Amino acid sequence: MERHFDEELKSLKSRLLEMAQIGQEMIGLSIRCLAERNAALSEEVFKLEERVNHMEVEIENEILRLLALRQPAAGDLRLLTAILKINNDLERVADQAVNIVERALDLLKQPLLKPLIDIPEMARLAQRMIQNSLDAFIRQDAELANHVCRDDDEVDRLNDRIFDELLGFMTKDPKTVARAVDLILVSRNLERIADHATNICEDVIFIVEGKNIKHHFLDEPQKEAS
Amino acid sequence: MERHFDEELKSLKSRLLEMAQIGQEMIGLSIRCLAERNAALSEEVFKLEERVNHMEVEIENEILRLLALRQPAAGDLRLLTAILKINNDLERVADQAVNIVERALDLLKQPLLKPLIDIPEMARLAQRMIQNSLDAFIRQDAELANHVCRDDDEVDRLNDRIFDELLGFMTKDPKTVARAVDLILVSRNLERIADHATNICEDVIFIVEGKNIKHHFLDEPQKEAS
Numbered sequence: 001m002e003r004h005f006d007e008e009l010k011s012l013k014s015r016l017l018e019m020a021q022i023g024q025e026m027i028g029l030s031i032r033c034l035a036e037r038n039a040a041l042s043e044e045v046f047k048l049e050e051r052v053n054h055m056e057v058e059i060e061n062e063i064l065r066l067l068a069l070r071q072p073a074a075g076d077l078r079l080l081t082a083i084l085k086i087n088n089d090l091e092r093v094a095d096q097a098v099n100i101v102e103r104a105l106d107l108l109k110q111p112l113l114k115p116l117i118d119i120p121e122m123a124r125l126a127q128r129m130i131q132n133s134l135d136a137f138i139r140q141d142a143e144l145a146n147h148v149c150r151d152d153d154e155v156d157r158l159n160d161r162i163f164d165e166l167l168g169f170m171t172k173d174p175k176t177v178a179r180a181v182d183l184i185l186v187s188r189n190l191e192r193i194a195d196h197a198t199n200i201c202e203d204v205i206f207i208v209e210g211k212n213i214k215h216h217f218l219d220e221p222q223k224e225a226s
Numbered sequence: 227m228e229r230h231f232d233e234e235l236k237s238l239k240s241r242l243l244e245m246a247q248i249g250q251e252m253i254g255l256s257i258r259c260l261a262e263r264n265a266a267l268s269e270e271v272f273k274l275e276e277r278v279n280h281m282e283v284e285i286e287n288e289i290l291r292l293l294a295l296r297q298p299a300a301g302d303l304r305l306l307t308a309i310l311k312i313n314n315d316l317e318r319v320a321d322q323a324v325n326i327v328e329r330a331l332d333l334l335k336q337p338l339l340k341p342l343i344d345i346p347e348m349a350r351l352a353q354r355m356i357q358n359s360l361d362a363f364i365r366q367d368a369e370l371a372n373h374v375c376r377d378d379d380e381v382d383r384l385n386d387r388i389f390d391e392l393l394g395f396m397t398k399d400p401k402t403v404a405r406a407v408d409l410i411l412v413s414r415n416l417e418r419i420a421d422h423a424t425n426i427c428e429d430v431i432f433i434v435e436g437k438n439i440k441h442h443f444l445d446e447p448q449k450e451a452s
Contacts (some may be wrong), residue, residue: 002350064303071297078290084307163407170396170403177396177403181389181410188414 005070012062013138018216019055019090022048024127026097027193031123033102034186035116052094059087068223076193086137089196093130096196097125103182103189113169113179114177122158122190126153129197136201142208155194162187218222231296238288238309241363245281245316246360248274248354252323255417257349260330260412261342261409269326278320285313308429312363317423319356323421324416329415339395339405348384348416351377355423362427367433371427381420386414 026048033041040162063084106140107113129148136145166180252274259267288309292298298306333339354376392406410428 064307067293067303067307068299073294077323081290081293081310082445083309084310088311088314167404167407171400172406174397178393181393181396181407184407185414188411 002179005066005076008062008070010065010077010081012059012066013208015055015059015139016083016090017085017138019052019059019087020130022052022055023090023093024130027092027100027123027130027190028050029105030097031120035120037108037112037224039108040107041104042101045097049094049098052091056087056091057205060084061144063087065211078207082137082207085203086134086200089199090130093193093196096193100186100189103186107182110179110185112226113183115175116183117164118158118165119183119186119190122155122187123161125155125158126190126193126197129155129194130133133197133200133204136204140204140208141151142205145204145208148197152194154197155191159187159191231302232293234288234296235302235305238285238292241285242279242309242312242316243360243364244260245285245313246319246356248278248281248318249319250356251321252278252320253326253353253356253416255347256323256326256330257346259327261346263327265331265334267330267446268327268331271323275320275324275381282313282317284394286310288330289313304384304433308363308433312360312426313428315425316356319365320418322419325416326328326412329412333405333408339409340404342385342409344388344391345416346407348353348381348388348413351381351384352419354417355420359423359426362430363415366430366434368431371430371434374423374427377422378420381417385413385417399438 026045029041029045030046032038033045063080067077067080070076109220129151132148132151135141135150163184166184170178170180236281243303252271255267255274258264259271278350292302293306296302355374358370358374362374363366388408392410395402396406
């Protein structure tokens with residue numbers, strides 16, 4: 001029985017990993033759709049979203065089944081509830097990729113505002129954060145999880161820079177407004193993907209170190225997490 | 227023991243309700259900070275956020291304790307995992323209110339762009355959705371939950387209208403760009419709050435009707451949920 005449960009956990013973990021990989025693929029496709037001005041890529045993103053939605057429901061049902069059947073204690077319980085939350089985060093990552101591709105389809109109707117450099121860079125960083133957050137979860141690696149949290153600062157920095165640059169475009173030339181706002185929203189979508197990776201890593205650190213760092217600043221004199 | 231567990235569930239539900247009420251208060255304060263140009267209200271929002279963060283950690287720990295100690299089956303298990311997810315959604319609602327107040331503080335440094343009408347309307351709707359989603363959860367009322375999902379369409383409609391109006395401002399007068407973008411982002415924050423209420427209601431319907439409507443469009447020929 002115990003043995004069986006280990007196998008079931010392992011299967012759940014590998015399904016999460018697969019879902020994370022689809023999420024990364026969706027981010028990549030949605031940014032290529034935007035940067036290469038290739039509308040056809042959006043179809044793939046929509047198809048993959050349906051798959052992720054199916055997977056989320058299946059994984060959640062399996063977690064409920066295991067909670068009821070195996071009645072796991074302490075460590076395994078914490079692992080299952082973490083999988084429940086990570087499952088939810090990954091489904092929202094896929095939602096964000098769909099939002100990006102919808103903005104991209106809108107942007108393709110208009111001439112290119114500027115060659116994209118920071119947004120693809122931010123997307124690569126977001127993909128890496130998703131990959132690392134899942135690796136940190138599978139390997140129970142708190143150090144890697146902390147590394148992902150630090151990557152999030154870089155994403156925020158890029159997000160601010162993109163925002164300022166696009167504000168400059170809009171202020172100088174009103175014809176750029178609609179396109180610049182779309183790009184600002186794409187940048188927000190990527191920021192939210194990075195936030196989901198950070199959420200996952202907070203769960204990993206919680207499990208590994210047995211403490212909740214999510215709101216660690218509550219206990220500290222300086223509010224470094226604000 | 228069974229009796230005791232009922233009391234524990236009841237206590238968890240009332241703590242969620244309290245958290246939802248704080249969330250609504252934070253939405254109200256953040257929009258008043260913006261609409262009444264009253265920076266002092268932001269302090270209250272930041273204070274309430276710390277309280278919500280504490281509550282989230284406490285509720286999650288209590289859920290883990292109950293899962294391990296009571297080893298609940300079927301219905302109770304589904305209830306506890308729903309509480310775990312709702313807890314998470316409510317904490318994110320509070321985050322959105324903080325984002326709004328940060329934008330508001332930014333906007334207060336500049337002259338008023340226009341009197342705000344649609345944004346406070348959208349905020350009232352978002353508050354009502356949060357309240358109704360929690361009521362639906364406590365009373366296990368699928369009809370009320372469905373009503374919340376319909377309110378979300380109205381929020382999306384308002385969000386689109388605000389976006390179009392502000393795009394018009396920016397295109398006509400570049401001096402309005404920074405303020406208009408800030409208002410667009412506030413409107414997105416409210417839209418996300420409404421999404422969290424919708425998530426909660428999907429959980430309620432899942433529990434009450436024993437099925438997962440989250441991705442119901444997967445099974446239907448028309449994609450009405452796209």
